[in-house]
Amino acid sequence: MTVTVRFAPSPTGNIHIGNARTALFNWLFAMKHKGRFIQRFDDTDLARSKQEYANAILYDLHWLGIYPDQTEYQSRRFDRYDAAVERLKAAGVLYPCYETPEELELRRKIRLSQKLPPVYGREALALTPDEVAAFEAEGRKPHWRFLLPNFADDPANPVRTELSWQDIVRGDETVDLASLSDPVLVREDGTYLYTLPSVVDDIEMGVTHVIRGDDHVTNTGVQIALFRALGAEPPTFGHHNLLTTVSGEGLSKRTGALSIASLRDDGIEPMAVASLAVLTGTSENIEAVGTMSELADRFDPAAVSKSAAKFDPAELLTLNHSLLHAMPFSEAQDRLAVLGVTGDKAEPLWLAVRGNIDKVQDAVTWWRIINEPLPEAPDLDDEDREYVRGAFDLLPEEPWDRSTWQQWTAAVKEATGRKGKQLFLPLRLAMTGRSSGPELAELLPLIGREEMLARRP
Numbered sequence: 001m002t003v004t005v006r007f008a009p010s011p012t013g014n015i016h017i018g019n020a021r022t023a024l025f026n027w028l029f030a031m032k033h034k035g036r037f038i039q040r041f042d043d044t045d046l047a048r049s050k051q052e053y054a055n056a057i058l059y060d061l062h063w064l065g066i067y068p069d070q071t072e073y074q075s076r077r078f079d080r081y082d083a084a085v086e087r088l089k090a091a092g093v094l095y096p097c098y099e100t101p102e103e104l105e106l107r108r109k110i111r112l113s114q115k116l117p118p119v120y121g122r123e124a125l126a127l128t129p130d131e132v133a134a135f136e137a138e139g140r141k142p143h144w145r146f147l148l149p150n151f152a153d154d155p156a157n158p159v160r161t162e163l164s165w166q167d168i169v170r171g172d173e174t175v176d177l178a179s180l181s182d183p184v185l186v187r188e189d190g191t192y193l194y195t196l197p198s199v200v201d202d203i204e205m206g207v208t209h210v211i212r213g214d215d216h217v218t219n220t221g222v223q224i225a226l227f228r229a230l231g232a233e234p235p236t237f238g239h240h241n242l243l244t245t246v247s248g249e250g251l252s253k254r255t256g257a258l259s260i261a262s263l264r265d266d267g268i269e270p271m272a273v274a275s276l277a278v279l280t281g282t283s284e285n286i287e288a289v290g291t292m293s294e295l296a297d298r299f300d301p302a303a304v305s306k307s308a309a310k311f312d313p314a315e316l317l318t319l320n321h322s323l324l325h326a327m328p329f330s331e332a333q334d335r336l337a338v339l340g341v342t343g344d345k346a347e348p349l350w351l352a353v354r355g356n357i358d359k360v361q362d363a364v365t366w367w368r369i370i371n372e373p374l375p376e377a378p379d380l381d382d383e384d385r386e387y388v389r390g391a392f393d394l395l396p397e398e399p400w401d402r403s404t405w406q407q408w409t410a411a412v413k414e415a416t417g418r419k420g421k422q423l424f425l426p427l428r429l430a431m432t433g434r435s436s437g438p439e440l441a442e443l444l445p446l447i448g449r450e451e452m453l454a455r456r457p
């Protein structure tokens with residue numbers, strides 16, 4: 001059977017780094033097993049879901065390097081969910097309830113005071129046809145609950161109440177269905193809660209592995225029961241830990257914190273985001289991994305820890321820095337061109353500066369330094385100014401290349417007796433206006449003789 005996974009966000013905002021972790025875990029799992037990745041939008045909440053958010057999510061996934069094999073929208077599949085409802089009703093495991101939220105709350109309090117678990121007491125199962133007719137006459141509409149197979153105390157139905165699964169992240173997991181209320185699958189207004197559409201789709205789309213955040217662990221027992229009620233074998237489950245902000249706050253699409261779009265706009269490389277989103281909160285070392293297939297090799301669901309993990313965006317810059325250091329010009333070229341870094345000098349400039357920058361756009365600073373007059377005269381004392389003047393008088397004739405620096409500084413050394421920092425630092429300041437940066441041997445031919453002479457202090 002082909003391994004089939006899905007990523008199922010609601011298109012109600014921009015995805016954040018936590019959502020990206022789920023998407024990446026699924027993508028890497030599919031890569032590892034030569035499987036399929038389904039992008040499925042949980043857009044049954046028609047009021048909050050928007051196509052523009054779905055498009056933005058697809059864009060973010062592509063940017064990260066995730067290319068779904070199939071894209072589905074739950075809002076286009078209501079007929080499937082309606083059919084499943086009819087099957088469950090016919091099987092007698094979906095029953096109408098008429099309680100208002102206030103009535104349910106009152107019952108819950110009474111159960112608690114009686115030291116009973118605060119779950120739904122299935123009172124609706126005992127309603128007579130007359131009582132139902134009376135509710136309907138009042139204008140009440142039913143919501144529909146799924147009858148969980150948890151009748152352990154009923155000798156006529158000796159069903160085990162505990163449901164277990166082997167979680168590919170968390171290991172053995174057990175949920176006692178007796179501790180749960182029969183879940184509502186359909187609301188009064190006929191709309192669906194997340195549970196039924198998700199299970200119906202997983203069955204019909206042949207999902208073999210459900211990999212998602214551990215915010216869903218408690219739903220899994222109910223879902224396994226629902227798979228069985230619909231005549232299907234449940235898939236394998238894997239629940240990974242959630243990512244939080246550095247201060248430990250949860251993430252939500254609604255707040256926009258740590259959104260993939262904001263990290264992209266900030267100039268962070270996709271593989272820096274992917275590396276940190278996947279390796280944080282695992283026993284793996286955190287480092288920038290260059291390609292998705294290398295990350296797939298590093299990815300091990302069993303190495304994921306069980307507790308929530310803090311996502312520190314400051315670490316992204318370190319990873320970004322090391323990715324840029326190794327990035328060939330061909331990969332940076334288009335983005336540099338958009339930033340105005342084009343022409344013959346673009347490649348040598350990139351190769352000169354890539355080890356000294358945190359973000360691609362930082363190359364522009366160096367592009368200006370080699371191409372435009374320096375904005376300010378360098379900060380040199382009188383002695384150094386005299387030294388630099390003399391040194392600039394020794395600049396060789398063009399053509400210049402990488403060896404020119406060596407040739408020039410050898411002559412300066414011989415003429416002045418200076419060496420080391422005393423020799424180089426004033427030259428660096430005069431050439432670039434900065435006390436640190438890329439190799440001067442690389443920058444010198446890019447600045448060129450004419451502009452160098454213009455910088456003679």
Ligand SMILES: Nc1ncnc2c1ncn2[C@@H]1O[C@H](COP(=O)(O)OP(=O)(O)OP(=O)(O)O)[C@@H](O)[C@H]1O
Nearest residue numbers: 008009010018019022212213242243251252253254
């Ligand atoms: N902080 C997080 N860390 C890791 N995974 C998360 C995090 N938040 C959500 N997920 C996972 O992302 C997937 C999509 O979830 P969903 O669309 O419900 O996102 P959400 O951000 O939790 O929702 P909301 O739109 O309510 O903010 C789910 O599998 C969920 O487990």
